[in-house]
Structure formats: structure tokens, C-alpha cells
Amino acid sequence: MSFRSQVHLSTQTLVGASSTIKFFSETILGHHFKEVELDKEEPQPGDLFLFKLQSPRAQWFGAHVGVYCGHGEIIHFEGRTSSHGGLPTLLGYCEGVVCKQGHRALQRSRRLWRVLRRRGGINPGELEQRVREAMDSDPPPYHPTGSNCIHFALNLLGVDLMTMDLDLNRD
Template identity: 45%
Template sequence: MDLLEQAGSGLADPQVSSLLRTLQDKVPTFLQPQYWLRSWMWQVWMELIKAAQAVAGAASTAAFFLCEGLLGQHFDVVPNGVAEPQPGDLFLFPLASGGPGWWGAHAGVYCGDGEIIHLEGIVAKHGKSHLVRTRGPAKVLRMKGGLDAAALQWRIQAAMDMVLEYDAVTCNCIHFALALLGLGQLNGDMMFPALQ
């Protein structure tokens, strides 16, 4: 019989009984075994979610380049797109690493008025001529069937007010550009809530 049971059965001093109950009520949460088990299970669950997001993010980026390169499912290449862009045109710039072809290119969306919005650590708008000069020649893709220009401008405005944390796998420039064009969304809490 433990001390608490003894106290309850009257075999212990009532003061001891009261003290034991007080101490039991005062055990900090972080010292209780069930706290550690719940905390550990929550961490495992969150890591599984992050891993799934990473796989989905990497797969969606790879699928974009593979599908667009081989099938042109959503876009047409615009031969003179750099000179005559339209709002909503997707600009692909080669990466500084000089990877093969356009695989892994940096992406931005033409806003109009000579500006391109893109995600590069932060959401930013830069002049088209500046990006072409600093990043090299661009490949321009235009959505098949067009897009809603008013919705695009609204998304661009909403995106400029957002703080996004760039992640090469789960929240990269491709995810950002496709979300602006209404063809995708950013993972987790980095989703455009107003773009759904």
C-alpha cells in the first residue's frame, strides 16, 4: 500500500495525507510521463507531415519541368515573349549554376508595366530589363486559354503584402509563380489564403 492509499485509509497522519495530495497536484506537467509521450508523438507527426510536404513539393517542381518540357500541358512558348510580354506570362531564367537546359530555372510572373514578381528569399518585383540583364536570357511561357487579368492583379497585390519563407523544396519560385497563375498553391501555412 503506497502512502496515498495509507493516507486515504486513515493509517497515515492527516497532515501527511494533505501534504501528499498537495505535492501530487503540484507535479509540473513537464515531469509527467504522459506529457513526454504526447510531445514525442506530436513531434513525430509533425516530422511526417514535413516529409510529406517536402516530397510533394519536390515532386510538383520536378513534374512542372518534366511536363512543361515534354508536353506543354498548360503553357505555350512565346517566341518573342521577352520583347512583348503580357500580364501573366511566366518568365523562366537560367540558374547561375548553369544546369542542363531550363531544368531548375528561376521563375517569375510578368505583372505588366515592365515588372516581374518572383520569390527569391522574399516576394519582390523587379524590372524585366533588370532581371534579363542580371539573370540572362529568359524563356517566356503563356498559359493556354488565357487567364483572368483582374484575378491575377488581385493575387499579385495580395502576394506583395505577404511574408513567405523561401524553401527550395516546399515553397520555391515555381510554387509561388504557379499559385499566382491559379495553377497551384503553396504548402502549409505559406498558402495564399485569398487565392483559393
């Protein structure tokens, strides 16, 4: 790999990490998303389901994100490591897998943290088209910071975190 491509990959990883961190900033969450209480209302297509992730020794914490598609289904993106595993796989790209599951089954297998709804709503037809495309095409490689479940979910909603950041600066 050339120096130029190494710099590009490093820059891409930093931009991806930055956008992931920005998503969890309360400023962006509060400005562009609102929390939904499922005990008071039903999920709507486009709702983001955030599930808690925690390392076995609680050394780090994160979230896995999926998008509610309607009809009781959530689409989400995750990485599948090879049986070899190892440190390079954790720090680099691995196989990306797009899954659609029933939201109740997913909630039984993972700890639901919160459900978020985009302020101003989403276009259901566009979401349906993007979900169909994601299910019919080969998924991109997964990377913990450069191409993860958050990037996938926001892309399904037609959201660009960099644009959101610019919108915040205008207020």
C-alpha cells in the first residue's frame, strides 16, 4: 500500500470516527432527533433503535444501531469477523453483513438503550427504497469507525452528519 493510500485511509477513518462521536453528541441528538417511549407509542418507520454494547470487562461502551422498517422489522449492519479473529481484524475492515430482524426478537437478544425519531420525520417511500437497495446489494466492508452501523442507519434515513453539523452552526 502506498503512502498516499495509507494517508487517505487514515483520514477516512478519522472522519468516520468523528461522525460517529458527533452522532452521540447530545447537541445533535437533541436538535435532530427526539427520544420515543415505546410504552407510550408504537415505533414508526425510520425510528432508530439503539442497543447497548459493552465489553465483557466493561472497559468500553458503545451502541449498535438499527432502523425500524415497519411491519415489526429492523434493518441493521454489523461486522462479521473471521474465525481467525485477532487484533488486526478489530482495528481494520471485516466482512459487512446487513440483517433484517423482528424488532421484538432483536430486543430479546440485545439490551435496548433508547429509540430515536428524526424531528421533521422522514420520507417513507425513500426509506423503503433504500432498505430494498441495502438488502439487494453487496454490503460494504465493516469498520468500527469508518463504516459502521451508525453510518449505515443514517444513510438509510438520508442523513449526512457533516451537513447536520453545518446546520447546527447556522442556528
